[in-house]
Amino acid sequence: MAEPLLEIHLERKTFGDTTVLQNVHLQLHPREVVSLLGPSGCGKSTLLRIVAGLEKDFEGTLHRAAGDVAFVFQEPRLMPWLTVEQNIGFSDDRHYDKAWVAQLIDEVGLSGFAQALPKALSGGMAQRVAIARGLYSRPQTLLLDEPFSAVDAFTRMKLQDLLLQLAEHHAIALLLVTHDVDEALYLSDRVLVMDNRPSSIRQTLQVELDHPRDRRDPQLARLKIEALTELHQAHII
Numbered sequence: 567m568a569e570p571l572l573e574i575h576l577e578r579k580t581f582g583d584t585t586v587l588q589n590v591h592l593q594l595h596p597r598e599v600v601s602l603l604g605p606s607g608c609g610k611s612t613l614l615r616i617v618a619g620l621e622k623d624f625e626g627t628l629h630r631a632a633g634d635v636a637f638v639f640q641e642p643r644l645m646p647w648l649t650v651e652q653n654i655g656f657s658d659d660r661h662y663d664k665a666w667v668a669q670l671i672d673e674v675g676l677s678g679f680a681q682a683l684p685k686a687l688s689g690g691m692a693q694r695v696a697i698a699r700g701l702y703s704r705p706q707t708l709l710l711d712e713p714f715s716a717v718d719a720f721t722r723m724k725l726q727d728l729l730l731q732l733a734e735h736h737a738i739a740l741l742l743v744t745h746d747v748d749e750a751l752y753l754s755d756r757v758l759v760m761d762n763r764p765s766s767i768r769q770t771l772q773v774e775l776d777h778p779r780d781r782r783d784p785q786l787a788r789l790k791i792e793a794l795t796e797l798h799q800a801h802i803i
């Protein structure tokens with residue numbers, strides 16, 4: 567198998583006297599889609615921030631191959647005074663690549679909205695902009711922290727499909743935090759079920775189904791039972 571894009575051996579992450587994460591070992595390979603599924607407060611966002619290099623205070627080692635990661639947050643975090651186009655390109659620099667931005671706007675389904683301001687966008691559209699902004703720097707890995715939690719169920723399904731198409735087209739890996747079992751199983755090659763604090767990876771579910779997947783696939787339903795059983799046994803639900 568190819569070299570992993572990233573590998574973390576996290577021995578411990580504490581905030582003050584509280585140990586949030588311990589013994590979390592995780593590898594992400596090129597083009598893999600991996601979800602972290604776990605209860606609120608178990609340290610999912612913290613783990614993603616460590617992987618992103620945003621949080622440097624931890625015990626353990628992080629190896630990231632050359633090639634950038636980009637982050638998509640739960641809220642789109644757009645600059646309200648910048649247009650869609652500027653929001654996507656400006657994080658890079660003032661002289662951003664307009665042709666590349668235009669292509670990304672098309673790919674995320676926002677043709678015609680390049681000059682719109684964020685206030686003119688629905689929540690789902692704003693999150694499309696955030697994804698395009700993540701792709702702008704041509705990362706090898708997109709880290710997503712509950713990216714679709716704030717949108718309605720049908721929009722969410724559309725965004726999930728969009729995300730898979732983009733990951734395929736740009737040949738990137740996804741590491742995604744969610745507390746939605748269906749979302750994790752539908753999107754991922756592997757679902758990592760996390761414990762309550764102090765958290766580690768409790769179980770790994772392999773989802774060996776080709777894409778595009780069918781949400782009604784009985785195999786997904788079977789895996790959901792497995793995931794729910796695990797979450798129940800961990801007293802998470």
Ligand SMILES: Nc1ncnc2c1ncn2[C@@H]1O[C@H](COP(=O)(O)OP(=O)(O)O)[C@@H](O)[C@H]1O
Pocket residue numbers: 581586604605606607608609610611612613
């Ligand atoms: N900067 C911080 N300072 C202190 N405690 C924090 C900080 N960030 C997160 N925590 C605590 O660490 C735990 C894990 O947080 P977080 O990673 O946000 O969990 P999750 O994303 O799984 O809901 C929580 O108990 C949270 O209160």
Ligand SMILES: [Mg+2]
Pocket residue numbers: 610611612711
């Ligand atoms: Mg979180």
